[in-house]
Amino acid sequence: MADFIARAVERLRQDPGFSRNRYFHALSSPEGKRALRIHRHLRSLERDLSAGAAATVARDAERVRLVLRGKRSSRTAWLTRAEFRLLCTSPIVRAALGDALLEADLP
Numbered sequence: 001m002a003d004f005i006a007r008a009v010e011r012l013r014q015d016p017g018f019s020r021n022r023y024f025h026a027l028s029s030p031e032g033k034r035a036l037r038i039h040r041h042l043r044s045l046e047r048d049l050s051a052g053a054a055a056t057v058a059r060d061a062e063r064v065r066l067v068l069r070g071k072r073s074s075r076t077a078w079l080t081r082a083e084f085r086l087l088c089t090s091p092i093v094r095a096a097l098g099d100a101l102l103e104a105d106l107p
Helices: 003-014 031-050 083-086 089-102
Strands: 054-060 063-069 074-080
Touching: 003 031, 003 083, 031 063, 031 074, 031 083, 054 074, 054 089, 063 083, 074 083
Parallel strands: none
Antiparallel strands: 054 063, 063 074
16 A cells, blocks of 8 residues: 555544545545545444444455454455554454454454
8 A cells, every 4th residue: 555545544544634625635636535445445344343243354365354244244345454454543443353353363
C-alpha cells in the first residue's frame, strides 16, 4: 500500500476532523479514492465485529482472510497485511478477534 494511501486511511479512521468534504481535492485523486474505499471497507468490518459476529483469521501468502459468521449470514473479507494492521488498530476489533488473532500469528 502506498504511503499516501496508508496515511490517508489512518487519518480517516482516527481524526474525526479529516473529512472527505473538507479535503476533497486530496481525496479526489485515484489514490485518495482508494483510501476512501479501504476506509469504508474497514469501517464495515469493524461494525460487523462490534455487532458480535464470530470471526476466524487465516493467513494466505500475502493476504489475510477474515471470515465473519453472524446469526443468518457469513462474510469473507480478503485484506492485505497493511489493511489488516490498520483494522487491528481499533480496540473494538482487537477485543472481538481475541483468540483468532493470536492463532493466526499476526500483529
